[in-house]
Amino acid sequence: xxxxxxxxxxxxxxxxxxxxxxxxxxxxxxxxxxxxxxxxxxxxxxxxxxxxxxxxxxxxxxxxxxxxxxxxxxxxxxxxxxxxxxxxxxxxxxxxxxxxxxxxxxxxxxxxxxxxxxxxxxxxxxxxxxxxxxxxxxxxxxxxxxxxxxxxxxxxxxxxxxxxxxxxxxxxxxxxxxxxxxxxxxxxxxxxxxxxxxxxxxxxxxxxxxxxxxxxxxxx
Amino acid sequence: xxxxxxxxxxxxxxxxxxxxxxxxxxxxxxxxxxxxxxxxxxxxxxxxxxxxxxxxxxxxxxxxxxxxxxxxxxxxxxxxxxxxxxxxxxxxxxxxxxxxxxxxxxxxxxxxxxxxxxxxxxxxxxxxxxxxxxxxxxxxxxxxxxxxxxxxxxxxxxxxxxxxxxxxxxxxxxxxxxxxxxxxxxxxxxxxxxxxxxxxxxxxxxxxxxxxxxxxx
Numbered sequence: 001x002x003x004x005x006x007x008x009x010x011x012x013x014x015x016x017x018x019x020x021x022x023x024x025x026x027x028x029x030x031x032x033x034x035x036x037x038x039x040x041x042x043x044x045x046x047x048x049x050x051x052x053x054x055x056x057x058x059x060x061x062x063x064x065x066x067x068x069x070x071x072x073x074x075x076x077x078x079x080x081x082x083x084x085x086x087x088x089x090x091x092x093x094x095x096x097x098x099x100x101x102x103x104x105x106x107x108x109x110x111x112x113x114x115x116x117x118x119x120x121x122x123x124x125x126x127x128x129x130x131x132x133x134x135x136x137x138x139x140x141x142x143x144x145x146x147x148x149x150x151x152x153x154x155x156x157x158x159x160x161x162x163x164x165x166x167x168x169x170x171x172x173x174x175x176x177x178x179x180x181x182x183x184x185x186x187x188x189x190x191x192x193x194x195x196x197x198x199x200x201x202x203x204x205x206x207x208x209x210x211x212x213x214x215x216x217x218x219x220x
Numbered sequence: 221x222x223x224x225x226x227x228x229x230x231x232x233x234x235x236x237x238x239x240x241x242x243x244x245x246x247x248x249x250x251x252x253x254x255x256x257x258x259x260x261x262x263x264x265x266x267x268x269x270x271x272x273x274x275x276x277x278x279x280x281x282x283x284x285x286x287x288x289x290x291x292x293x294x295x296x297x298x299x300x301x302x303x304x305x306x307x308x309x310x311x312x313x314x315x316x317x318x319x320x321x322x323x324x325x326x327x328x329x330x331x332x333x334x335x336x337x338x339x340x341x342x343x344x345x346x347x348x349x350x351x352x353x354x355x356x357x358x359x360x361x362x363x364x365x366x367x368x369x370x371x372x373x374x375x376x377x378x379x380x381x382x383x384x385x386x387x388x389x390x391x392x393x394x395x396x397x398x399x400x401x402x403x404x405x406x407x408x409x410x411x412x413x414x415x416x417x418x419x420x421x422x423x424x425x426x427x428x429x430x431x432x433x434x435x436x437x
Contacts, residue, residue: 005298066372066418067411068379071390075407078397082404163284167383174287187294191287199282 009184010193013176020176021197027090027172028159028205031097035158036151038098039105040144044135046110057106064103069161072096077168093165093172101158108150112143148213155209156202163198173197224400229409236392237413243388244375246310251317251374258322263329273322280319286380288312293384309381317374324370328363329355365429372418372425379414389413 045057064072077092087095116139124134144151166175177194181187261273280288292315293308301307333355340350382391393410397403 062419062422063411063415066376066422067414068376068390070379070382071393071407071411071414074390074394075411078394079403079407082402160282160284163286164380164383174284174290177287177290181294188291188298191290191294195279195283195287195291198284198287199279202282 005189005192006186007189007193010180010186010189013180013184016176016180017173017193017197020171020173020194021201023170023172024159024162024198025201025205027093027097027162027165027170028155030094031101031158031162032155034094034098035101035155036105038102039109039151040140042102042106043109043113044140046106047113048131048135061103061106064100065107069096069100070164070167072100073164073168089165089168089170092168093162093170097158097162097165100161101154104154104157105151108147108154109140109143112145112147113139115146116143145213145217148217149210152206152209152213156205159205160198160202173201224396224402226405229396229400229406232396233389233392233406233409233413236387237389237417239386239388240375240378240390241417243306243309243313243378243381243386244371247313247317247378248371248374250310250314251321254314254318255321255325258318259325259329262322262326277319277322280316281323285312285316285377286383288316289380289384305381305384305386308384309378309386313374313377313381316377317370320370320373321367324366325359325363328359328366331362332358361432364432365425368421368428369425372421375418375421376414 042057042061045053049057073093073096076087076096077089080087080092120138120142121134124138129138162172163174166172166178169175173194177190181190184190258273258276261269262277264270264273289309289312292312293303293305296303296308296311336354336358337347337350340354341347345353378388379390381388382394385391387395389410393406397406400406
């Protein structure tokens with residue numbers, strides 16, 4: 001059995017690969033900002049919100065964490081139009097990624113807040129800060145610092161998960177791979193190259209965000 | 221055109237859910253074997269074994285499961301294996317699960333091994349005896365909760381097998397949504413099926429974590 005691999009036609013399509021990688025990173029960047037903000041808001045709501053809100057946020061977190069991302073994406077893209085909300089594929093992908101990240105980030109940030117010494121909140125209150133001020137300026141920053149590595153891992157998971165957005169024809173990296181394999185008939189080679197790009201991107205993302213987190217923490 | 225009642229939709233989804241469960245079970249069992257081998261490799265004294273197991277874990281944790289599925293689907297025929305959606309999905313999910321389980325289990329062994337293995341040595345147990353009788357029982361106790369929790373990731377991961385044409389819950393949902401032109405209730409039901417399968421397992425993992433770690437610290 002002779003296996004002859006030929007990567008040349010795949011590598012010749014480098015502009016498509018580059019554009020796909022840029023799409024993947026762009027989707028991840030936008031979803032990370034929205035998802036992290038949502039996670040901080042969700043964690044705050046679960047700590048200090050009224051009972052109904054705490055329950056609603058808890059239900060949302062459990063619903064997202066116990067269903068597959070692809071089903072969440074299909075629900076937003078294929079089912080929501082029946083309710084009159086028709087989103088283009090890119091917006092549907094961003095919404096699905098952001099909602100997914102926000103649910104996991106809610107739990108991660110919450111564990112960071114739980115680890116805060118009780119005196120911290122009391123100190124802020126004794127300085128006459130409101131609850132919101134204390135949360136934003138005193139409690140949240142060190143909590144985020146504590147759980148930053150977990151948040152970075154979760155962002156990387158969301159980036160890898162975004163590969164499925166190609167299924168609703170968002171031109172991200174795995175979609176580029178599918179397109180190249182249909183043009184070159186070099187299916188295995190196409191996805192080897194795509195996998196290598198994802199591997200490099202995930203490593204770079206982790207390293208970059210962890211370094212950024214250390215700088216942010218050092219500047220505190 | 222055939223009319224689908226709500227009962228028809230639920231019955232067909234329930235039938236497809238059996239394939240989700242079968243694929244999950246297969247991937248979890250296969251992944252446990254692959255994960256055990258890789259965990260031993262990571263903990264081994266041999267540099268080659270450590271590097272090989274580390275590369276395996278990094279590769280499968282650093283690439284999308286979907287791309288792993290495509291690689292198995294298109295790669296198996298290159299080595300002369302007749303491919304199908306079932307075989308490629310089973311292989312990809314097994315390798316994926318193995319990489320994550322290896323890391324979970326390695327972490328558990330390392331969490332107990334430092335002073336415990338010295339204690340075992342001081343009792344004149346051989347390294348193997350120490351591992352089997354001292355380290356492993358404690359590591360297994362630590363590992364139960366995260367392993368059960370990872371089962372949820374495997375079940376959710378099987379949804380991607382729909383992309384290579386394996387008819388499980390997600391794929392069946394898509395087909396029924398197209399046939400009935402009622403995507404909203406169908407995809408909501410698909411989500412509910414996953415939730416009904418995964419949520420009790422997540423809850424069990426949380427309970428186990430509280431119960432099994434109660435005696436520590």
